[in-house]
Amino acid sequence: MKALIKITLKNGVLDPQGKAIEGTLNSLGFSGVNDVRQGKLIEVDLDETERQAAEDMVERMCEELLANTVIEDYSFELLA
Amino acid sequence: MIRACVIVFPGSNCDRDVKVALEAVTGCPVTMVWHQEDEVPASDIIVLPGGFSYGDYLRCGAMAARSPIMSDVVKKAKAGVPVLGICNGFQVLLETGLLPGALMRNASLNFVCKDIWLKCERVSTSFTQCYRKDQIIRIPIAHHDGNYFADKETLDRIEGENQVVFRYCDRDGNVSEAANPNGSQRNIAGICNESGRIVGMMPHPERLFERALGGTDGRRIFESVVVGVASAMVEGGLPQAQP
Amino acid sequence: MNEASLNAKAPEITPELVAEHGLAAEEYERLLEIMGREPTITELGIFSVMWSEHCSYKSSRLWLKTLPTTGPNVIQGPGENAGIVDLGDGYAVVFKMESHNHPSYIEPYQGAATGVGGIMRDVFTMGARPIANLNALRFGSPDHPKTKHLLSGVVAGIGGYGNCVGVPTVGGEVNFDSGYNDNILVNAMCVGLARTDKIFYSAAKGVGLPVVYVGSKTGRDGIHGATMASAEFDDQTQDKRPTVQVGDPFTEKLLIEACLELMASDAIIAIQDMGAAGLTSSTAEMADKGGVGFALNLDKVPQREIGMSAYEMMLSESQERMLMIIKPGSEKEAEAVFEKWGLDFSVIGETTDTGHMVVSHQGQVVADIPVKMLADSAPLYDRPWVPTVVPKAILPEWVSAPENGALNALKQLMGTHHLCSRRWIWEQYDHMVMGDTIGRPGGDAAVVRVFKTNKGVAVTCDVTPRYVSADPCMGTKQAVVETWRNLTAVGADPLAITDNLNFASPERPEVMGQIVGSIQGMGEACRTLDYPVVSGNVSLYNETNGQGIPPTPAIGAVGLIPDCTKIADIAIKHEGSLLIVIGREDGWLGQSLYQEMMSGSFEGAPPPVDLADELKAGRLVRTLIREGLLDTVHDVSDGGLLITIAEMALAGDIGVELFPYEGRRPSYAIWFGEDQGRYVLCVKPDMAEEVAERARLLALPARIVGRTGGKDIQLPGEEPLSLVTLRKAHENWLPKYMEH
DSSP states (O other), rough: EEEEEEEOOOTTOOHHHHHHHHHHHTTTTTTOOOOOEEEEEEEOOOOOOOOOHHHHHHHHHHIIIIITTTEEEEEEEEEO | OOOOOEEEOOOBHHHHHHHHHHHHOOSSSSEEETTTTTTTOOEEEEOOOBBBBGGGGSTTTTGGGGGGHHHHHHHHHHHTTEEEEHHHHHHHHHHHHHHEEEEEEETSSSEEEEEEEEEEEOOOTTTTSSSSSSEEEEEEESSSSSSEEEHHHHHHHHHHHHHHEEEEEOOTTTOOOOSSSSSOGGGGEEEEEESEEEEEEOGGGGGGSSSTTTBBBTTHHHHHHHHHHHHHHHHTOOOOOOO | OOHHHHHSOOOOOOOHHHTTTTHHHHHHHHHHHHHHSSHHHHHHHHHHTSHHHHHHHHHTTHOOOOOOTOOOOOEEEESSSSSSEEETEEEEEEEEEEEOOOHHHHHHHHHHHHHHHHHHHHHHHHEEEEEEEEEEEEEETTTTTTTHHHHHHHHHHHHHHHHHHHHHHHEEEEEEEEEGTTEEEEEEEEEEEEETSOOOOOOOOSSEEHHHHHHHHSSSTTTTTHHTSSOOOOOGGGGGGGSSSSOOHHHHHHHHHHHHHHHHHHHHHHHEEEEETHHHHHHHHHHHHOOOOOEEEEEOOBBBSOOOOHHHHHHHHOEEEEEEEEOOOOOHHHHHHHHTOOOOOEEEEEEEEEEEEEEEEEEEEEEEEHHHHHEEEEEOOOOOOOOOOOOOOOOGGSSSSTTTTTHHHHHHHSSSTTTTTHHHHHTTTTOSSTTTTOOOOSSSSSSOOOOSSSEEEEEEEEEOOHHHOOOHHHHHHHHHHHHHHHHHHOOOOOEEEEEEEEEEEESSHHHHHHHHHHHHHHHHHHHHHHHHHHEEEEOOOOTTTTOOOOEEEEEEEEEEOOOSSSSBBSOOOSTTTTTEEOOOOOOOOOOHHHHHHHSOOOOSSSOOOOOOHHHHHHHHHHHHHHTTTTTTTEOOOOHHHHHHHHHHOOOOOOEEOOOOOSSSSSHHHHHHOOOOOEEEEEGGGHHHHHHHHHHTTTTEEEEEEEEEEEEEEEOTSOEEHHHHHHHHHHHHHHHHHOOO
């Protein structure tokens, strides 16, 4: 089973990289681009085949290492 | 005899520098401890050095904070052994939760290496007791992710508890936006825990501890260690932090 | 290379395929002669990279041989991974400069980063811990649409790699010129420190020894990078993007520590990094130097991707990999070290007495090449050349006087892309890590202390391409003496140089003429100054659609400071000191920045270099520093005397009151002329006459030009120029330019 884990900065946490991207997009002529936020996408291949167990495991991975919950939110999806 | 340990992670690169500074000031040999060890030898202080542990991959300090040695560092820190985290070491301390907040990408998005000025706001810590309160000192920074962040509640709390050790300022001591090199909230450059025994700071005191390097303002960090250990021996305990 | 020919089992060796590999028809004929049969695709690949310009120096070798490469302190000259010079007391300095021009143009961050990584491996391969990095960068005109993007990517890449590895980047230089619009130059230099009894070489001496692969795994990165580095650009080059390698500085750091740890034992017989042309050039060079053959089993090569062919593995330029020959029986010990650092370790073959490189893959022999013939029969060309026509010298009177006074011209010049502060760049480099940087960037040369001693190593790199364009011989002589002066100005004894020769296509006789002139000038300067060339790199074909770069022989140099308490820098330290200029003042405006500002283009012959005077002035400056009489000195270079003095004032934040010039030249020519062989010395007032007299005794002109004090630059009859205003002009240009 494969897990796709998305990590983004929490709302309210300043994202200077997102801001820079937004500035460049605007200067390239993409108007109406707002609130660009940059994050990470992490792909993990799991031996686990049972869905609930996989979910629990990925949840723990996020809490223990992959996300810094002081500043980051995470979400994930499991692909069979 | 001062027993100091420096923890070495793969990718640490200021481990030797801080060892040199500690040995020069304390006159005692420093023990280097590899991240895969389970236990830190009995020490008077522990230093988490600067560098790029694990290449700064994922998040600065994130993987180092979860390496085998860190559970013992956390245990000893909680038991009262003074711990200093410099730059990447500060990032590691935040990732372990020993200190509050997070360090984000510099507001300029660029790595920045230069001398900056600091105001010493709390001098009752294991690493700053040799500075005068509100003394202005010059120490270099060198980082890409030194932008201190915490939510408003946390910021109010650490300010209320006198846990801000250093703030970025100009040479005259003005804590201003212009003097903030990385976008840190409230110009915070270094913080400590309530007792003042765990200190994390972005600037590198080991880089200006002798005249040949162009300045000695960083030296008192290490002299504070000497004073702390000496008074602990006299009093039979570590100095009590006086906020 | 198209996809089909890479992946087919046994592709037919067609003339087109040979041409795609960059081999000329007569070169392929020679290959057939050596092999006595048609080569396999893997063999064709191996020959093509080994005989590329990058690996074989086929166009320049004939001329490089004329350079002085030996001296009493030289431990290793050109021909190894890097040059080595003795520092005394058991220490040696190991250094080299190398280009990563084409990859940096295609992908600036990774191109520059891997350039830094590669040159560091060249240095630690020899047993040295890298202690300083420098870089010489050339970009196109500031108003060219790609310049900003390239500059920001290259600087971030250099910083991203060096900062992470933890080696201070202490110096460098940057030029902007439209001649580099489509061919930027990224030359990286690394300086390392070794013990003289712990130097490692690449010769695989001995038969039956394990050949060991360590470091990162092999992927399909940079296949044909070495031949790309020797090919002209065209508009399709953008499509070559996938061949650029990606750097991993974290692994490089681990590799340094692991190699140095194993080197402390006596397990290693020979070691070589896998640079351009990866496994091919490292195995070929080690076998050739050791006079042995290699039997390699590619199945043992740690691989990052599945289904890699032998061709791909032999030509891959994956980064952070090394090849070692170790003592039989030491495999366990060696493996343990690399395991500790989390790096791959694999015995991939052994040395043999066959003299052949025999490569097998999946049970088949895919290459069987006589090593000596591969190395010795590399083509060597005596390319036709025509000498450069040097423009006539121009008289100072032919250049107009500044309209609003010299100080106004000074302010203008200090705020141009030529002379503005490079702080925006070097503040992105960690220049203090390792705790021994005692002379920081922004001065003449950086100074790094030798760990736990009182010795220092001074380092710099220089060339003024417009001088070389006008007169390759004189211009390159000037580049050599400028490094020599920069080292002198911090108090160092100049030891030796490394050269990084960047030119356009050598197949054009006028470009070949630049190469020849440049090497001749370098040779003459180095012989006279007793300043050997101990390592180097040649980068040719820097041209796009027939438009070549200005000839750019970057010179990297290293000097020794015997006592770190006796050094100088450029910052004025006291009020009331006197400034003395020593050296001839002829007001030479040809090719000067002032001349360009007044007329819009660089004209005339570049300033001449007098090597005998350089020797005398250099000796005097070093003596004064060692006697403790001088701690503030700056050599006069780009922009001339007034620029030099202004830089000294800004560095110390102390102003200068200049005395009027009363000679027979136009005064603006004295303030802005770029005459060579000069230094500005800042001394105590009661010492000034004595210092000037000591210069005159050596038949060197000396003139007291001003007194320090205040917060302005003052010149009689002109409005004072405040340091605040000047600093603004000087510091603002680059940050403003780089703003989004």
